[in-house]
Amino acid sequence: MQSKNGVVVGMLEAIEAKLCGLESDTKAAEATAQKEYNSLMTKSKVDKASKNSMQLSPISTSSSQVALSRR
Numbered sequence: 001m002q003s004k005n006g007v008v009v010g011m012l013e014a015i016e017a018k019l020c021g022l023e024s025d026t027k028a029a030e031a032t033a034q035k036e037y038n039s040l041m042t043k044s045k046v047d048k049a050s051k052n053s054m055q056l057s058p059i060s061t062s063s064s065q066v067a068l069s070r071r
Helices: 002-070
Strands: none
16 A cells, blocks of 8 residues: 555655646746747837837928928
C-alpha cells in the first residue's frame, strides 16, 4: 500500500513542477504581450495626433486665405 502512495505522491510532485513551469512561462508571455500592446497604443496615439494636426492645418490655412481675400 505504501508503494502506491509513493507513486501517487511522485505523480503529484511531477504535475506540480510542470504547472509551476507553465505558470512562469505564461507570466513571461503576458508581460511581453503587455509591453507590445503599450508600445502599439503609444504609436497609435502619436499617429492619430499627427493625422489630426495634418487635417487641421489645411483648414486653418484655408480660413486664413478666405479672411485675407475678404479684405
